[in-house]
Amino acid sequence: FDFNIMVVGQSGLGKSTLVNTLFKSQVSRKASSWSREEKIPKTVEIKAIGHVIEEGGVKMKLTVIDTPGFGDQINNENCWEPIEKYINEQYEKFLKEEVNIARKKRIPDTRVHCCLYFISPTGHSLRPLDLEFMKHLSKVVNIIPVIAKADTMTLEEKSEFKQRVRKELEVNGIEFYPQKEFDEDLEDKTENDKIRQESMPFAVVGSDKEYQVNGKRVLGRKTPWGIIEVENLNHCEFALLRDFVIRTHLQDLKEVTHNIHYETYRAKRLND
Amino acid sequence: FDFNIMVVGQSGLGKSTLVNTLFKSQVSRKASSWSREEKIPKTVEIKAIGHVIEEGGVKMKLTVIDTPGFGDQINNENCWEPIEKYINEQYEKFLKEEVNIARKKRIPDTRVHCCLYFISPTGHSLRPLDLEFMKHLSKVVNIIPVIAKADTMTLEEKSEFKQRVRKELEVNGIEFYPQKEFDEDLEDKTENDKIRQESMPFAVVGSDKEYQVNGKRVLGRKTPWGIIEVENLNHCEFALLRDFVIRTHLQDLKEVTHNIHYETYRAKRLND
Ligand SMILES: Nc1nc2c(ncn2[C@@H]2O[C@H](COP(=O)(O)OP(=O)(O)O)[C@@H](O)[C@H]2O)c(=O)[nH]1
Numbered sequence: 001f002d003f004n005i006m007v008v009g010q011s012g013l014g015k016s017t018l019v020n021t022l023f024k025s026q027v028s029r030k031a032s033s034w035s036r037e038e039k040i041p042k043t044v045e046i047k048a049i050g051h052v053i054e055e056g057g058v059k060m061k062l063t064v065i066d067t068p069g070f071g072d073q074i075n076n077e078n079c080w081e082p083i084e085k086y087i088n089e090q091y092e093k094f095l096k097e098e099v100n101i102a103r104k105k106r107i108p109d110t111r112v113h114c115c116l117y118f119i120s121p122t123g124h125s126l127r128p129l130d131l132e133f134m135k136h137l138s139k140v141v142n143i144i145p146v147i148a149k150a151d152t153m154t155l156e157e158k159s160e161f162k163q164r165v166r167k168e169l170e171v172n173g174i175e176f177y178p179q180k181e182f183d184e185d186l187e188d189k190t191e192n193d194k195i196r197q198e199s200m201p202f203a204v205v206g207s208d209k210e211y212q213v214n215g216k217r218v219l220g221r222k223t224p225w226g227i228i229e230v231e232n233l234n235h236c237e238f239a240l241l242r243d244f245v246i247r248t249h250l251q252d253l254k255e256v257t258h259n260i261h262y263e264t265y266r267a268k269r270l271n272d
Numbered sequence: 273f274d275f276n277i278m279v280v281g282q283s284g285l286g287k288s289t290l291v292n293t294l295f296k297s298q299v300s301r302k303a304s305s306w307s308r309e310e311k312i313p314k315t316v317e318i319k320a321i322g323h324v325i326e327e328g329g330v331k332m333k334l335t336v337i338d339t340p341g342f343g344d345q346i347n348n349e350n351c352w353e354p355i356e357k358y359i360n361e362q363y364e365k366f367l368k369e370e371v372n373i374a375r376k377k378r379i380p381d382t383r384v385h386c387c388l389y390f391i392s393p394t395g396h397s398l399r400p401l402d403l404e405f406m407k408h409l410s411k412v413v414n415i416i417p418v419i420a421k422a423d424t425m426t427l428e429e430k431s432e433f434k435q436r437v438r439k440e441l442e443v444n445g446i447e448f449y450p451q452k453e454f455d456e457d458l459e460d461k462t463e464n465d466k467i468r469q470e471s472m473p474f475a476v477v478g479s480d481k482e483y484q485v486n487g488k489r490v491l492g493r494k495t496p497w498g499i500i501e502v503e504n505l506n507h508c509e510f511a512l513l514r515d516f517v518i519r520t521h522l523q524d525l526k527e528v529t530h531n532i533h534y535e536t537y538r539a540k541r542l543n544d
């Protein structure tokens with residue numbers, strides 16, 4: 001049971017914290033010997049770190065693919081290319097294994113099943129880099145856009161920002177997961193329409209610290225004006241993202257990757 | 273009584289809100305017919321908007337110089353150049369007027385007295401663009417770095433981030449206002465040392481909305497987990513920045529601009 005999730009976004013958008021929160025375990029660079037004061041790399045690096053985790057009683061090999069350096073330079077032209085290249089290399093690896101006469105019973109799957117794209121909570125709109133990245137990459141991988149550090153915004157700012165982001169994604173023809181064109185039936189479409197038009201992009205807050213609130217221990221961020229509870233739906237949509245990616249849509253994320261994205265790559269390669 | 277303040281930083285760091293909060297009056301683009309959904313310009317623009325305001329019983333012509341487009345492109349190479357050019361053009365204007373035999377009794381002063389540089393509250397360190405901008409511009413204008421949207425951080429994160437930013441500024445030889453080399457006497461040095469090593473960069477929050485807290489009307493941001501009070505020193509350092517720029521150091525900002533930055537420009541020009 002392999003699941004490969006990539007995180008993309010400028011440094012400081014809470015990506016490693018969110019990954020830790022999602023998998024309630026030390027699976028991001030904050031947990032390893034990487035210190036938070038690590039220098040921003042001069043070019044985009046791709047770092048895949050595998051972990052064995054247990055989710056709902058099932059053992060899962062989870063690989064988190066980090067992309068430090070993305071969007072952090074003064075000149076970020078084409079900084080998505082190393083990422084697109086990595087994704088295609090995994091399709092190539094799988095293809096080579098698949099066409100092998102003596103292929104393994106179960107091909108190790110390193111393909112990226114899900115790419116979380118972190119949007120900075122500016123309160124205005126998407127940045128040129130956000131649009132460029134998602135335009136290019138939504139064609140080769142499942143992109144799930146999230147609004148990072150959503151506690152930066154009031155409820156009103158969040159709702160306005162979300163609407164504006166959704167509109168911009170649409171105007172720019174960016175199909176994020178779950179893509180409209182892959183809705184299988186009316187029931188699928190109804191459920192996904194609601195997710196696409198109301199919940200997404202999920203406005204998330206992450207934390208690996210626990211506090212006592214109303215007698216319960218909760219994950220949160222403690223500020224002088226109150227405690228932000230990560231799993232409280234009145235505070236942010238972390239719980240919606242977590243259930244979406246790890247529970248309800250995990251299998252579908254893998255299927256769309258295999259049946260659509262990989263298939264597109266394979267068809268193109270076999271035609272060359 | 274002219275005071276010219278420039279604001280620089282990526283879109284969405286709360287610059288116009290902060291300017292409004294600083295001058296408790298509608299002096300930024302949010303107040304004019306600029307809508308918040310205005311497109312990010314493709315290059316850096318310089319927009320100077322003058323206002324007459326009253327501060328402490330004194331009428332002041334305040335000009336806010338906005339720099340939309342800075343740091344917002346995919347490629348931000350040399351995006352500080354239009355800003356440096358604008359600053360030098362104001363020195364040039366003043367110089368031309370000064371050397372004029374028939375010069376006015378009071379030369380209109382459009383020189384930038386203070387440049388607020390907004391640092392994104394990433395929690396890690398300064399970005400390459402922050403360092404480049406401040407390295408270049410601290411040589412020609414008074415730079416006051418501020419940590420934007422400081423409510424994004426917990427007290428602990430804020431204190432660590434501040435320390436790291438201060439250290440990076442020092443390591444990179446960036447002299448922000450009040451510059452060590454211009455401390456006039458021991459009393460000056462003692463007061464400014466405290467400001468440089470403990471208070472700055474000021475971690476600020478801005479707001480033009482009012483709420484009732486403990487029977488008092490306060491400027492703040494209302495979130496589901498509490499109200500962030502802009503003028504509460506336990507919440508952020510907005511009040512320190514405001515007093516610093518508008519009350520205690522306003523005159524000195526103008527003097528350093530005239531006696532140091534302008535003088536340096538003038539000497540270079542008259543030597544050519
Ligand atoms: N306000 C806020 N800060 C966060 C959140 N998640 C993480 N942070 C803080 O933001 C800083 C950077 O987080 P990190 O996970 O290292 O970001 P990354 O560079 O994108 O991996 C740290 O100080 C975190 O504690 C969040 O949801 N909201």
Ligand SMILES: Nc1nc2c(ncn2[C@@H]2O[C@H](COP(=O)(O)OP(=O)(O)O)[C@@H](O)[C@H]2O)c(=O)[nH]1
Nearest residue numbers: 122123152283284285286287288289421477478
């Ligand atoms: N969290 C937080 N949000 C702020 C703050 N100041 C402004 N904002 C919000 O950030 C968004 C952008 O603010 P704006 O002043 O237009 O930023 P500018 O693009 O830098 O001029 C708006 O939704 C503001 O309400 C602040 O101090 N903290």
